[in-house]
Amino acid sequence: MSFSVTEPAKGTKWIAGFLVISYACITLVPLLWIIATGFKSPADSIAYPPVVLFEPSVEGYVNLFTERTRATPEMLEAAGPADTWYDEIVRERGTIISGPSRYGERFLNSVIIGFGSTLLCMILGTMAAYAFSRFKVPLKDDLLFFILSTRMMPPIAVAIPIFLMFRNLGLNDTHLGMILLYTAVNLSLSVWLLKGFIDEIPIEYEEAALIDGYTRFQAFYKVVLPQAATGIASTAIFCLIFAWNEYAFAVLLTSGTAQTAPPFIPTIIGVSGKDWPAVAAGATIFLVPVMVFTILLRKHLLRGITFGAVRK
Amino acid sequence: MAQIRIENVRKDFGSFNAVKSSTFTIEDGEFFMLLGPSGCGKTTTLRMMAGLELPTSGEIYIDGEEVGQKPASQRDIAFVFQMFALYPHMNVGKNISYPLRCQGLSKAEVTKKVGEIAEILGITDILNTPVGGLSGGDRQRVALGRAIVRDPKAFFMDEPLGALDAEFREHMSEELRALHDRMNATTVYVTHDQLEAMQMGDKIVVMNHGVVEQFGVPQDIYDWPATKFVAQFLGSPAMNFLDFNGMIGSGGNEVRLNDIPLSVPTSIEGTNGAMSLGVRPEHVRLDDTAKYRGRVKATEYLGTTQIVTLETANGDIKARVGSADKVRVGDQTGLSFDPRTITLFDADTGVALRSQANEGVLNYG
Numbered sequence: 001m002s003f004s005v006t007e008p009a010k011g012t013k014w015i016a017g018f019l020v021i022s023y024a025c026i027t028l029v030p031l032l033w034i035i036a037t038g039f040k041s042p043a044d045s046i047a048y049p050p051v052v053l054f055e056p057s058v059e060g061y062v063n064l065f066t067e068r069t070r071a072t073p074e075m076l077e078a079a080g081p082a083d084t085w086y087d088e089i090v091r092e093r094g095t096i097i098s099g100p101s102r103y104g105e106r107f108l109n110s111v112i113i114g115f116g117s118t119l120l121c122m123i124l125g126t127m128a129a130y131a132f133s134r135f136k137v138p139l140k141d142d143l144l145f146f147i148l149s150t151r152m153m154p155p156i157a158v159a160i161p162i163f164l165m166f167r168n169l170g171l172n173d174t175h176l177g178m179i180l181l182y183t184a185v186n187l188s189l190s191v192w193l194l195k196g197f198i199d200e201i202p203i204e205y206e207e208a209a210l211i212d213g214y215t216r217f218q219a220f221y222k223v224v225l226p227q228a229a230t231g232i233a234s235t236a237i238f239c240l241i242f243a244w245n246e247y248a249f250a251v252l253l254t255s256g257t258a259q260t261a262p263p264f265i266p267t268i269i270g271v272s273g274k275d276w277p278a279v280a281a282g283a284t285i286f287l288v289p290v291m292v293f294t295i296l297l298r299k300h301l302l303r304g305i306t307f308g309a310v311r312k
Numbered sequence: 313m314a315q316i317r318i319e320n321v322r323k324d325f326g327s328f329n330a331v332k333s334s335t336f337t338i339e340d341g342e343f344f345m346l347l348g349p350s351g352c353g354k355t356t357t358l359r360m361m362a363g364l365e366l367p368t369s370g371e372i373y374i375d376g377e378e379v380g381q382k383p384a385s386q387r388d389i390a391f392v393f394q395m396f397a398l399y400p401h402m403n404v405g406k407n408i409s410y411p412l413r414c415q416g417l418s419k420a421e422v423t424k425k426v427g428e429i430a431e432i433l434g435i436t437d438i439l440n441t442p443v444g445g446l447s448g449g450d451r452q453r454v455a456l457g458r459a460i461v462r463d464p465k466a467f468f469m470d471e472p473l474g475a476l477d478a479e480f481r482e483h484m485s486e487e488l489r490a491l492h493d494r495m496n497a498t499t500v501y502v503t504h505d506q507l508e509a510m511q512m513g514d515k516i517v518v519m520n521h522g523v524v525e526q527f528g529v530p531q532d533i534y535d536w537p538a539t540k541f542v543a544q545f546l547g548s549p550a551m552n553f554l555d556f557n558g559m560i561g562s563g564g565n566e567v568r569l570n571d572i573p574l575s576v577p578t579s580i581e582g583t584n585g586a587m588s589l590g591v592r593p594e595h596v597r598l599d600d601t602a603k604y605r606g607r608v609k610a611t612e613y614l615g616t617t618q619i620v621t622l623e624t625a626n627g628d629i630k631a632r633v634g635s636a637d638k639v640r641v642g643d644q645t646g647l648s649f650d651p652r653t654i655t656l657f658d659a660d661t662g663v664a665l666r667s668q669a670n671e672g673v674l675n676y677g
């Protein structure tokens with residue numbers, strides 16, 4: 001029998017595996033629930049005890065993307081036979097499609113605002129972090145502390161001043177306003193995280209580039225950026241997740257043009273009774289972009305979370 | 313290729329004075345060693361020459377042109393860092409060609425040049441591998457490749473072998489010196505290893521606490537140290553010092569230690585007071601007829617020689633004698649010193665007294 005520091009014993013491995021899998025199952029249940037509900041009929045969706053095996057239906061998705069009005073049999077008669085598969089689903093419920101819903105627009109708003117603020121945050125954050133890491137900034141420590149202190153209370157605590165400010169600046173319910181707001185909230189965390197990553201990059205790389213005849217800026221984007229990629233990717237994921245899921249500001253500051261998906265999804269309920277499948281469908285689609293983004297950057301994220309310990 | 317001249321260069325970091333008014337000249341094509349203990353300002357001096365740090369005052373001339381306040385990119389020099397600073401996101405070939413790619417050379421020219429360099433360094437077969445998995449020696453070669461590919465005016469190297477293990481250092485230092493002899497490029501090399509400095513250097517400047525203590529060819533520095541610091545820093549074991557109170561006049565060639573006369577090289581400077589007589593262990597002989605006496609305290613066997621530590625009236629000294637000589641701890645013995653090799657130091661200032669033997673090689677910065 002030999003013992004090893006890095007190689008766990010077989011029994012330990014089994015226990016660890018069991019714990020990880022159970023934890024994954026527990027956290028995945030709500031997610032699976034939502035995804036399943038999206039494909040249930042309204043009746044199944046509120047059945048108790050919950051139905052686990054059910055006949056899948058795309059009604060929720062159709063309802064999500066359409067506005068419908070209740071129609072009398074005469075009106076249905078007058079409209080003629082349904083000409084698309086989704087028309088048919090809607091008519092079975094005694095309704096007809098009156099137009100597309102606003103979910104598409106709201107989803108697009110989320111994409112524009114979420115990715116826009118993440119991009120802006122990364123550009124500003126990387127440059128600020130680089131400056132804090134490499135240059136003699138007067139009052140550097142105080143500034144860094146001040147930046148962090150903006151996160152010492154929940155952002156929503158300053159909702160009222162921001163609301164008033166936005167109203168006076170005409171930023172209420174605009175994409176620009178929301179992008180700026182989310183960037184401002186995310187920037188402090190980004191600067192701190194990115195500074196950590198950039199501190200880890202030996203300054204000799206830039207000095208070597210400077211000696212080789214590159215300018216300071218070239219050294220920054222040809223040498224520092226590629227090496228900070230891991231840090232930038234993981235920070236970007238944090239920023240996107242916050243901006244994507246943010247609810248409170250979105251409710252307060254947007255209502256139409258710039259409304260994002262989170263405040264919109266609950267409003268789906270009210271159209272015709274409790275349409276849980278449509279809400280669940282909206283939530284499911286809403287999950288996709290962050291999931292794809294995270295999976296794309298997964299490799300960086302895992303290495304990034306260890307804060308450079310692995311990189312060397 | 314170029315001559316490099318440092319004149320009254322000083323560097324302050326805030327209130328800390330890292331380099332104090334240094335002056336020395338590196339001739340065209342020389343392999344020049346900056347030697348000194350940790351924290352003495354070697355790296356700072358080198359970085360000022362390279363333009364990575366700007367001098368607080370003083371001038372730096374490369375090829376006759378004053379470059380003290382110019383950025384590194386305008387000095388046309390190459391720098392090899394201790395940790396090599398190979399770009400981890402590029403493969404070997406890309407790393408070597410990186411300095412060329414900002415010069416607007418054609419792809420074919422770059423490839424040709426990189427091929428030549430790889431040939432010289434014997435790394436042709438690894439051009440396409442990533443730098444991550446390379447051995448220390450290969451990293452070193454790639455770093456050198458990146459330095460020489462551009463044909464710069466001078467090479468600056470900051471402890472380039474420091475990251476390698478002892479065995480490999482030996483090998484790489486030979487390789488490095490051979491490369492220099494082949495290209496004859498002015499090279500400034502920082503090290504804290506006195507053996508490395510003496511083995512590889514055409515000239516050495518010895519620094520301590522930001523002060524240039526002496527510069528010159530290795531043999532002169534070893535034989536005729538300008539200060540007690542230099543005498544102790546070079547050589548292993550270091551030079552012996554016999555402390556005594558006495559006097560020597562200008563033109564005198566004898567000092568008296570405890571009333572025993574000892575011959576020394578004819579002095580040019582006279583002094584009166586506390587002095588140290590410096591003599592290297594290999595110039596101490598155990599000679600029973602000699603008047604100056606010592607008692608053997610310890611012996612240390614080194615193969616072909618042995619180091620004998622003796623207690624004398626003026627402090628302990630070490631002698632390097634043949635390992636066949638029979639020496640026993642506790643023995644009383646006479647000691648004689650080769651009079652042509654002795655340096656006298658002023659004990660208070662630590663500075664060597666000028667004599668006809670060391671005249672002309674005591675170059676202080």
Ligand SMILES: Nc1ncnc2c1ncn2[C@@H]1O[C@H](COP(=O)(O)OP(=O)(O)OP(=O)(O)O)[C@@H](O)[C@H]1O
Nearest residue numbers: 325328330348349350351352353354355356357504
């Ligand atoms: N950027 C800096 N700011 C403040 N002090 C510095 C800076 N760079 C160097 N020093 C100080 O200047 C002194 C000389 O440093 P330098 O790096 O030149 O020493 P060195 O001779 O190269 O030593 P080592 O053998 O340890 O590399 C040290 O005391 C160091 O702490």
Ligand SMILES: [Mg+2]
Nearest residue numbers: 354355356470
């Ligand atoms: Mg150093």
